[in-house]
Amino acid sequence: MLNKLSIKRKLLIYNVLIQGFILIILSFSIYKTLQVSTIDKIESSLKVIILDITDDIIDHKNELSDLSFNEENEYKFKPLYIRLLDVNKEPKVISPSYFPSSIPFTFNHIQNNTIHFVEHENYILGEIKFKMKGETYILQVATDYKVLNHTMENLFYILLFIVPIILIFSIIGGYFLIYKSFAPIEKILFDLKKINATTLSERLKSSNTKDEISQLSNEINSLLQRLEISFDKINQFSSDASHELKTPLTIIRGEIEIALRKDRDSKEYKETLNVCLDEILLIQQTIDDLLFLAKNENNKDIYKEDAYIDEITSDAIKELKPYAKLKNINIQSQIKDIFQIKGHPKLLKIAIKNILKNAISFSHENSDVIIKNYIEDDDFIISIEDKGIGIAQEEQTKIFEKFYRTDKSRNKESGGTGLGMAIVEKIISGHNGKIDLKSSENKGTTVKLIFTKNRF
Structure with a gap:
């Protein structure tokens, strides 16, 4: 049943139950404490009366039968029942007042000159055994529970009246505290309901306090920030993929439609398939590049492995030599200094290969591409230096943008997607490095990847 209730109502119910239980225990404790205290007070009063009467009896030198007890008026203690017993042979009443007949004559347990208290039904009885003129006597003083019952009855009605009032105020206070405490959470829920995929840039209002509600708001805002970044990556990937894949898919469709218009010989079909294959490879490379950019969009300062730059450079040259041979380009390796940095070897090799591939693709035939490693x-x-077509001055600041091509026709022939330099920039910035590019049209381009020593 409780599982279907809100947390606020559950807390309110728990508050009522706990407060009710505490008040009942507290009331019972007060009741019992007052009861014991009242009994102790009655016994103390009876003890004083017993001692006073005993002194009077001992001081009385005449016949005990003419004794009269007026302690009830003297001590203002009502009701008070007194009797003196002679227990030498058979117990007999020497000087009685009105005394409850239900109280038995049992004296064996009483020690001499010691006051002993017992309870008989509705009476409290105080007894003392003493000797006088060689004879043994017992003085009994009793009172009923009227005083105690009256006191306890008053307390009962007081508690019966006060406890519900306290419980009501406790419920009201608990209700106020619970709903006051949950008000910021309800505000957070209200604001969260307004946030969707199109409004992820909105944030919850957070106070400058360090309480749990403020921490919750900050954590939710942090989560929204990460979600916004993820959504932006997805949207960017979708738009980039849509933009870049549209052309090769259109080309493939056109080639297939032309090939199907009439019967053709095997050579023409092979040419059509080769064109389609080139476009499919371009699509595959584009998707790989886009996924890389999306995955590493915000990965800064996460590269901690030892990266040996001379080995990475040699591997990149080795892998691109067949491509350079097809383009009639000679790669010259001039590794002057050997050094290492903290980084990601595979990603660094991708960056070097992308620059090296561009240098090969845009170099004049039978020219050299020079790659150097050195400390300055x-x-x-x-x-990485080439003797190629170069890059116009106004385009040099744009080549790190995604899908930007300086020479679209030649870039298309080389199988480029316009993402290579964007990937290079992402990798190098992730390694706390920088890229220096210098280029002149029809003279060549030099790209330097620079890593500062004191950062590693």
Whole structure:
């Protein structure tokens, strides 16, 4: 049943139950404490009366039968029942007042000159055994529970009246505290309901306090920030893929439609298939590049492995030599200094290969591409230089943008997607490095990857 209730109502019910239980225990404790205290007070009063009467009896030198007890008026203690017993042979009443007949004559347990209290039904009885003139006597003083019952009855009605009032105020206070405490959470829920995929940039209002509600708001805002970044990556990937894949898919469709218009010989079909294959490879490369950019969009300072730059450079050259041979380009390796940095070897090789591939693709036939590793001042430098077509001055600041091509026709022939330099920029910035590019049209381009020593 409780599982279907809100947390606020559950807390309110728990508060009522706990407060009710505490008040009942507290009331019972007060009741019992007052009861014991009242009995102790009655016994103390009876003890004083017993001692006073005993002194009077001992001081009385005449016949005990003419004794009269007026302690009830003297001590203002009502009701008070007194009797003196002679227990030498058979117990007999020497000087009685009105005394409850239900109280038995049992004296064996009483010690001499010691006051002993017992309870008989509705009476409290105080007894003392003493000797006088060689004779043994017992003085009994009793009272009923009227005083105690009256006191306890008053307390009962007081508690019966006060406890519900306290419980009501406790419920009201608990209700106020619970709903006041949950008000910020309800505000958070209200604001969260307004946030969707199109409004992920909105954030919850957070106070500058360090309480749990403020921490919750900050954590939710942090989560929204991560979700927004993820959604942006997905949207960017979707738009980039849609933009870049549209052309090759259109080309493939066109080639297939042309091939199907009439019967053709095997050579023409092979040419059509080769065109389609080239476009499919371009699509595959584009998707791989887009996924890489999306995955590493915000991965900064996460590269901690030792990366040996001379080995990475040599591997990149080795893998691209067949491609350079097809383009009639000679790669010259000039590794002057050997050094290492903290980084990701595979990603660094991708960056070097992308620059090296561009250098090969845009170099004049039968020219050289020179790659150097050296240390200059406090910098580790990887330099890749070509003698190619170069990059116009106004385009040099744009080549790190996704899908930007300086020469679309030649880039298309080389199988480029316009993402290579964007990937390079992402990898190098993730390694706390920088890229220096210098280029002149029809003279060539030099790209330097620079890593500062004191950062590793």
